[in-house]
Amino acid sequence: MKLIKYLSPLWLFFLFQTTFLIAAQPIFPPVAKPFSAYNFNVKDIDGTQYKLSDYRGKVVVLNFWATWCPPCREEMPSMNRAHHKLENDNIIILAINVGEDEDTIFEFTGNYPVDFPLLMDQTGNVIKRYPVMGLPTTYIINPAGLVTHRTVGGRAWDDDTLLNELRRMQTSAGK
């Protein structure tokens, strides 16, 4: 009991310090200089046309991915959960598949059900308009159509801290 008495304050101090360090990390790394998002006009796997400018006024999470990319596959379920959590927040998730066809993406959705639009960039024309170096890369586009943040590699997109940050971006843009 005495040992617990001595350790308790130190453990609390340690926990506080750890929490502080974690909280100090930026949730989405900002891009060095915000830039205008390329206004693509592409189809999804069902043939529906999607134009980025249709989402002006909303925060858009734009993900570049491929089915063969392990971190892309890994983050897709959490992205789908995030989509459902954000349905009433005016925040849109769009995932652009790079270089693959409908059949490949359709098969992928058999194993990884996705309810947000899966767009296709078979020729690579869209990805070339963004400074993507590796997959997955995800951009956050603000309601004014500017790319403000970027993440490289998979994330747990349904994490509440991360979702609240997106909501904050959407709310602050409306003010």
Add this chain to the structure above:
Amino acid sequence: MNTEDKQLSSIYKQAKQEIPAEHIDDAILAAAKRETKKFSLPYNPFSNTWRVSASLAAVLILSFGIVTLIEDVEDEFTLDGVTPLIIEETESRQLPANNVEKRRALAKAPSTARAKSSLQQPAAKSLSDTSNAEMTHDLLSFREQDKKRNEQLARKNKQEAQRTKLQTESTDQISLSPALPLSSPSTITTGIDEQAMLPYWQYKDEGMSIRLIQRLPDQTRGYFIARGFSAKHAELIAQSCVFQTVFKNTSNTGEPSAIVYNMENWVVSHNGKSGGMKTREKWAMQWQELNVPAAAKLAFEWGLLPTRQDYQPGDYNWGMAIFDLAPADNFNLKITWQQHNEQHSVIIPKMLCAADIHADPEAP
């Protein structure tokens, strides 16, 4: 009880109870206090400090242990959660590993036939033509075959690793540039990747980690043929030296700092000669000359580790790193990057390209 006992008992009962005199009692007490005083130190408010110090040390050790453990678990999760190699095995399963003619024949087959024969890319429309039961049976059968194939490959690779003294985890001497702070706990490790069951080489310090995992030439053939390369062109890649690579900025767990690297500055040393990496840009020129289909070029481009990249804390990429060497070649790799406003470099010694080995034919 006899008569004598009874008499003795009555005598004891009649006798007075033995109580020492008060002055004797006090004398005994005083003597005892004198004796105990000899061994007690004078009162010191800091006499219990060692307990606090010991507690502090225990907390620090436990904290360090937990943080290290969390970091390792995170690594394991990220590296081993889903690996491409199992899927690529699935693709290469379609190509008899030890039968080049069959592989070439399959490559020459119409693309629709290839798509149907590949588990990775079955035509979605054909799903409606195939009953679920058949599909399930096929999948289970494929998975069993893949499992067997993986086990065979694992055995062969373990033998290969034993031959090259790589089987057990080992820490090599690290060659560090003067710019790398000597205090950083950096390590190079080699071993067998748990998922790929192939040898890996890993460098890790406080802010960065890179793991290069061997890829078998046959995996590479299967992967690229499934993405539109001809057998001839896939062979060009397979006969190079390919590693699946995971590059991470891990500084989000410590002092956050971006990483910038340019693979064109990395140096490959083989047989006393030094050269550069074969980047996606160099390959792109070659594919242009060989008129490789656009879809295949695109898949190749994004399948490789970026030539240049900047990673913010927590960012990472997976991708193939291709060296202009042959299967089974040995080499040293010098990696350079910038972080914390400093130039860092490390030489990973004695790396080994995967040999062009083939799995044994399936037992009937």
